[in-house]
Amino acid sequence: xxxxxxxxxxxxxxxxxxxxxxxxxxxxxxxxxxxxxxxxxxxxxxxxxxxxxxxxxxxxxxxxxxxxxxxxxxxxxxxxxxxxxxxxxxxxxxxxxxxxxxxxxxxxxxxxxxxxxxxxxxxxxxxxxxxxxxxxxxxxxxxxxxxxxxxxxxxxxxxxxxxxxxxxxxxxxxxxxxxxxxxxxxxxxxxxxxxxxxxxxxxxxxxxxxxxxxxxxxxxxxxxxxxxxxxxxxxxxxxxxxxxxxxxxxxxxxxxxxxxxxxxxxxxxxxxxxxxxxxxxxxxxxxxxxxxxxxxxxxxxxxxxxxxxxxxxxxxxxxxxxxxxxxxxxxxxxxxxxxxxxxxxxxxxxxxxxxxxxxxxxxxxxxxxxxxxxxxxxxxxxxxxxxxx
Numbered sequence: 001x002x003x004x005x006x007x008x009x010x011x012x013x014x015x016x017x018x019x020x021x022x023x024x025x026x027x028x029x030x031x032x033x034x035x036x037x038x039x040x041x042x043x044x045x046x047x048x049x050x051x052x053x054x055x056x057x058x059x060x061x062x063x064x065x066x067x068x069x070x071x072x073x074x075x076x077x078x079x080x081x082x083x084x085x086x087x088x089x090x091x092x093x094x095x096x097x098x099x100x101x102x103x104x105x106x107x108x109x110x111x112x113x114x115x116x117x118x119x120x121x122x123x124x125x126x127x128x129x130x131x132x133x134x135x136x137x138x139x140x141x142x143x144x145x146x147x148x149x150x151x152x153x154x155x156x157x158x159x160x161x162x163x164x165x166x167x168x169x170x171x172x173x174x175x176x177x178x179x180x181x182x183x184x185x186x187x188x189x190x191x192x193x194x195x196x197x198x199x200x201x202x203x204x205x206x207x208x209x210x211x212x213x214x215x216x217x218x219x220x221x222x223x224x225x226x227x228x229x230x231x232x233x234x235x236x237x238x239x240x241x242x243x244x245x246x247x248x249x250x251x252x253x254x255x256x257x258x259x260x261x262x263x264x265x266x267x268x269x270x271x272x273x274x275x276x277x278x279x280x281x282x283x284x285x286x287x288x289x290x291x292x293x294x295x296x297x298x299x300x301x302x303x304x305x306x307x308x309x310x311x312x313x314x315x316x317x318x319x320x321x322x323x324x325x326x327x328x329x330x331x332x333x334x335x336x337x338x339x340x341x342x343x344x345x346x347x348x349x350x351x352x353x354x355x356x357x358x359x360x361x362x363x364x365x366x367x368x369x370x371x372x373x374x375x376x377x378x379x380x381x382x383x384x385x386x387x388x389x
Contacts, residue, residue: 066111096211144231149354160215258328
């Protein structure tokens with residue numbers, strides 16, 4: 001007999017009689033058992049050799065006697081974890097599995113001082129349609145971002161079951177702060193904390209997406225993980241009517257910059273008020289008039305240095321040597337924040353994506369989506385956009 005439990009019974013005196021119960025090779029230490037039906041010490045589901053297991057199915061291990069000491073799940077896909085229950089007589093997986101992948105479950109049970117090992121190997125269903133993360137912003141190697149930076153996750157297709165996908169997403173900062181996800185269309189979800197991030201820390205984004213049922217027969221293809229480095233808390237506040245903005249770093253004032261903003265002759269030439277985030281920078285930048293072509297009234301094309309973008313509609317801080325005489329006293333631009341060459345270079349050099357630029361003093365509020373405008377909402381309004389709210 002090669003399977004089942006045994007008990008070694010010793011009688012008195014100098015001799016010993018071995019009694020085999022349910023027949024197993026006599027001996028201590030570890031043996032090797034495979035999962036099977038009733039009567040075996042360990043039952044593993046899915047059973048050995050099972051194919052086409054749903055990626056969002058559950059792995060379950062049960063010990064008929066003794067205690068489960070250790071359960072591991074090995075495979076080239078997502079790392080599957082689980083939890084013990086019923087005084088360590090059961091173990092259940094607590095996450096999904098990668099589609100089209102082979103897994104092996106190994107369980108160790110301890111009973112009457114002996115440890116036995118059982119295994120089960122199976123394969124998961126290869127999904128016809130999968131969902132992947134196409135982009136995570138920010139995610140540039142070596143980059144430090146500002147304290148207003150949201151985490152923007154774009155998928156490679158529309159998400160039908162937003163709640164199921166959102167449950168797989170986690171954000172873990174070194175310095176805890178409340179936050180929430182908000183969906184921006186069918187294929188994008190954005191995370192924002194309730195207050196600005198604490199500076200000088202790491203924020204870890206993790207998506208346990210592999211195997212999640214995203215709806216419509218689509219399964220998550222793989223997990224994703226990104227570490228985001230927060231730099232200094234650089235916050236700029238400016239008054240468009242007073243033509244000046246002040247830059248603080250980690251709560252300390254570092255510089256006041258005189259500027260010239262939009263002349264306000266049209267809406268597009270009016271610099272927006274509101275909470276903006278710095279989005280990108282380039283040197284040089286070619287500025288062209290929106291919606292106009294050469295020969296149209298008001299058309300312009302201007303190459304500028306040290307441009308820092310803060311809206312999709314083309315608002316930048318940049319060097320404007322031609323308007324130095326107006327900087328600090330009048331608004332003469334087409335909507336940008338014009339700075340002196342030295343101030344523009346200084347601001348360009350310190351600028352981090354996600355730095356806060358809060359402007360007041362104009363009658364044009366920054367439009368929703370005209371840049372990274374996530375801080376224009378109250379947090380209560382923001383989290384209403386979660387699929388789990």
